[in-house]
Amino acid sequence: MWVRKRIDIGWSDIAFGIAKSLWSDRRADIQQRIEQQWSHDNEALACLSVRTGFDLLLKVLQLPPNSEVLMSAVTIGGMVRIVEKHGLTPIPIDLDMERLAPKIDAFRDAITPATKAIVVAHLFGSRVPMQPIIEIARQHNLLVIEDCAQAFTGDGYEGHPESDVAMFSFGAIKTSTALGGAVLSVRDSNILAKMRQVYEDYPVLSRFAYFRRLLKYAVIKEISTRWFLGAVAQVSRWLGRDHDGLANRVARGFAGPRFFEKIRQQPSAPMLAVLERRIRLFDQHRLDLRAARGRLLVEFLNGSVVRPGADAEEHTHWVFPILADEPRRLMEKLWLAGFDATQGQSHCVIEPPDGREELAASEAQKWIAKTVFLPFTTDMPVESLQRMAEVVREECPRPVVPLVDSDSQTVDSHPGKNQPSTVAQQ
Numbered sequence: 088m089w090v091r092k093r094i095d096i097g098w099s100d101i102a103f104g105i106a107k108s109l110w111s112d113r114r115a116d117i118q119q120r121i122e123q124q125w126s127h128d129n130e131a132l133a134c135l136s137v138r139t140g141f142d143l144l145l146k147v148l149q150l151p152p153n154s155e156v157l158m159s160a161v162t163i164g165g166m167v168r169i170v171e172k173h174g175l176t177p178i179p180i181d182l183d184m185e186r187l188a189p190k191i192d193a194f195r196d197a198i199t200p201a202t203k204a205i206v207v208a209h210l211f212g213s214r215v216p217m218q219p220i221i222e223i224a225r226q227h228n229l230l231v232i233e234d235c236a237q238a239f240t241g242d243g244y245e246g247h248p249e250s251d252v253a254m255f256s257f258g259a260i261k262t263s264t265a266l267g268g269a270v271l272s273v274r275d276s277n278i279l280a281k282m283r284q285v286y287e288d289y290p291v292l293s294r295f296a297y298f299r300r301l302l303k304y305a306v307i308k309e310i311s312t313r314w315f316l317g318a319v320a321q322v323s324r325w326l327g328r329d330h331d332g333l334a335n336r337v338a339r340g341f342a343g344p345r346f347f348e349k350i351r352q353q354p355s356a357p358m359l360a361v362l363e364r365r366i367r368l369f370d371q372h373r374l375d376l377r378a379a380r381g382r383l384l385v386e387f388l389n390g391s392v393v394r395p396g397a398d399a400e401e402h403t404h405w406v407f408p409i410l411a412d413e414p415r416r417l418m419e420k421l422w423l424a425g426f427d428a429t430q431g432q433s434h435c436v437i438e439p440p441d442g443r444e445e446l447a448a449s450e451a452q453k454w455i456a457k458t459v460f461l462p463f464t465t466d467m468p469v470e471s472l473q474r475m476a477e478v479v480r481e482e483c484p485r486p487v488v489p490l491v492d493s494d495s496q497t498v499d500s501h502p503g504k505n506q507p508s509t510v511a512q513q
């Protein structure tokens with residue numbers, strides 16, 4: 088069974104973290120080193136998670152109540168929750184799903200006198216060209232915040248030079264993970280100073296908590312072999328449990344109640360030590376390999392599927408989503424062939440506020456409902472990628488086109504499923 092995702096951390100990093108849990112430098116010293124290494128202009132803040140930093144930013148900004156924050160319509164639930172917690176209204180901006188970029192017209196149309204900021208998420212390992220967004224944002228005096236949680240590429244990209252804030256995550260499922268931790272680039276030195284000041288009063292997560300986390304992920308890493316996880320998933324199916332949901336819950340950070348209490352903490356010294364190491368020793372080769380594997384899989388699919396992000400300018404394939412007319416059916420077919428695909432329950436599509444239904448992100452909604460994430464890890468041999476692509480091509484004999492435009496009907500993309508397809512292969 089090919090598992091959906093591997094935790095991107097080495098045994099040496101885990102061993103290093105365990106050693107640092109016993110003895111490490113002072114927290115403040117490590118934090119300072121990370122921040123200096125990240126940004127020569129003194130613009131970085133290392134913190135517990137992107138959600139921690141984003142919450143801290145909104146706390147310090149003190150935007151007027153009911154201000155509107157435009158957000159890429161696809162994100163993770165926690166980010167929306169944080170905006171609401173500060174008395175602000177999240178407004179979805181529909182995405183051009185082929186480019187995974189906010190639609191410029193939708194962005195322009197959503198701006199009102201109450202709009203104060205836009206949060207752009209770089210999704211699935213792609214990067215949104217920021218220039219056009221920044222130009223409009225400047226005309227309307229909006230703060231530009233880049234959510235780079237899924238887009239760390241170790242190449243020194245700190246967000247577009249004119250964005251106000253860029254946020255990078257090293258959470259458990261992210262690239263080059265430190266099993267927690269994040270770095271924010273904040274251009275305005277006053278805002279950054281205030282964030283620091285508030286953050287210094289937060290409680291510090293215990294070393295022991297991080298030690299336990301290292302052990303937990305050491306176990307997960309050890310057992311996340313194809314065979315073991317295949318067996319676990321099989322047993323949970325026999326028991327009638329949804330193993331897809333289970334697997335997604337295990338990997339979710341800050342789960343359960345008291346979300347805000349959990350994110351409002353500072354990282355311990357050993358977590359920072361691992362974070363520093365993960366950034367300093369970033370494995371560019373591994374990332375290049377991942378991107379190359381992604382391109383290869385695209386080739387094997389041979390134009391027979393529609394992919395979110397197919398037209399993205401830059402893509403390192405953090406995950407590999409495709410569209411399926413019947414996601415469940417495709418997942419079942421893949422499962423039988425030994426590939427554990429998922430619908431990826433951690434992403435959400437933001438709903439517009441009541442009374443402003445015209446802002447609904449219809450393209451994002453339609454696409455995400457049909458999105459399946461293929462299992463995709465750098466250690467999958469080429470033959471397995473090829474086999475997986477074959478299964479997908481059999482199941483999706485022609486491209487799924489989820490929409491023409493928002494007024495007309497959704498196209499029935501499998502009108503003659505059993506007839507030879509005329510568009511499947513270019």
Ligand SMILES: *Cc1c(COP(=O)(O)O)cnc(C)c1O
Binds near residue numbers: 208269
């Ligand atoms: C993971 C993720 C976050 C949250 O990152 P944490 O560091 O875990 O808080 C935010 N936005 C997106 C798009 C993410 O994928």
